[in-house]
Amino acid sequence: MIKVSSLVKHFGTLRAVDGVSFTAEPGEVFGLLGENGAGKTTTLRMLSTVLRPTSGTASVNGHDLVTAPEEVRRQIGVVSSEPGVYDRLTPREHLYYFGELHDLPRPEIARRAEELFGLLGMQDIADRRAGHLSRGMKQKVALARALITDPPVLLMDEPTAGLDVTSARVVEEFIIQARATGKTVIFSSHIMSQVEKLCNRVAVIHRGRIVALGTVAELKSRSMQERFEDVFVRLVGEGS
DSSP states (O other): OEEEEEEEEEETTEEEEEEEEEEEOTTOEEEEEOOTTSSHHHHHHHHTTSSOOSEEEEEETTEETTTOHHHHHHHEEEEESSOOOOTTSOHHHHHHHHHHHTTOOHHHHHHHHHHHHHHHTOGGGTTSOGGGSOHHHHHHHHHHHHHTTOOSEEEEESTTTTOOHHHHHHHHHHHHHHHHTTOEEEEEOSOHHHHHHHOSEEEEEETTEEEEEEOHHHHHHHHTOSSHHHHHHHHHHHTO
16 A cells, blocks of 8 residues: 655755655554654655655555655545644534545535544534634544545554543544554554554654564564563664
């Protein structure tokens, strides 16, 4: 579903991403882990076509990031740590707005909206202005917005940052359900317990390069550590 090969991104003299390569399959949650500034968010922004690679190639469901960015956008839903909702719009209006941007027929938007409101427990807030919602509720709006087109790929950059335990659990359950329906999820998080719970495989990126790739169990075995947090700290320390 996602193929990344020798992806590079420069910002002036800064080499933010330096030859990153990996694949992610349907029905897989692929963790992209790293400290702040490691290059994971830049990688996700390239995959979402917000940033153009300096060199290297990547494709989403067979569509190249550079030569077919509009096709890539049709394949993806994006959720970040900042919900980015419009305070004056209701959740329902958000979904209609973004559904129409993707040329979905209004009856299809209505059907999908009701389905997503039920999935995320949003029936009671569907017609309240987003400016009156809690951060956790706004993140639910962002999740529903990402799913309105039922994309096969989800790019999730620290989607539970700043959320309380209950709201974070909703996001985790959402990711588990997405994986069960065959979606590919690229997931970034600083919370190692989440990574262990959700990810089929992980890549640890440090200073723009992948320093380890495999399942959590494999990386624990290689590092001879019982706690994945210790594995991560050791990997980024060795990469310094």
